Amino acid sequence: MNDVWKKPPISLGDYQAMVGREVGVSSWHLVDQNRINLYADVIEDHQFIHVDPARARRETAFGSTVAHGFLTMSLMSIMSYEVMPVIEGTTMGVNYGFDKLRFISPVRAGSRVRGRFMLAEAKLRKPKELQSRTNVTVEIEGEDKPALVADWIGLIYFG
Template identity: 75%
Template sequence: MADAIARDAYIKLVGQEVGVSSWHVVDQKRIDAFAEVTEDHQFIHVDPVRAAKETPFGTTIAHGFLSLSLMSAFAYEVLPSIEGTAMSVNYGFDKLRFVSPVRAGARVRGRFTLTDATLRGPKELLSRTNVTVEIEGESKPALVADWLGLIISA
């Protein structure tokens, strides 16, 4: 995780790219584990032989929600924390689009731009971060999202 900064310093980052995570492999083992947890066993995710024959992808692809879920790991790597934070809460999304499939074996990373940080009271800061989940070697991203987070001071 990035170093902690003062709340005012965080607010001044609005409009700036605040971090790019390392690459993470989305292999079949990870896809299968996600399928187990979510009970989504559609063949395009879990059957490499059938996916190669019956889909335009040539292999299995990650669940869109798996690609989305990895954003938390990416964020922990690069987003600055705010000094005095008691907790941060996922507040949802204002925009989320799954743009391109993530093929099994691909590497993905998150690119974060802070687009807004609004005080909602003395202890609450609502942040909006534009996130692009990039696929290594691909021109189109896996997804783009406007991610909301509520940062609560102690």
């Protein structure tokens, strides 16, 4: 089991006290051609800009293949496990959606990305249900502009 699952839990109050602060920055994650190809197979999107390096080099302004935007977005899950705290008594967490998700810059094959997480909101909707809103920026190593920015909403349930 990956160590990101073994973090010591914090109290709900400590979690809510983090609102308005940057919680953390994940490690870098490689987005290589193999990862892009595997993702293309899963979602059945084999557009040449993702899976044909020679053609993408010839026919696009990117200069190489680029990751699917949703691949970059999906990497936010592992990034969040690395940095977001676990709240005591949590039985599960689920995605509730996004209020904003914008793909700012393409992620070229061979690039590394990381997530920067700022907790924007953490409020109880019900006694055992917390709505959490996190502002996420996925940075591309060596690039001025991020790959994406998102307001990510999750629901955390307690036993």
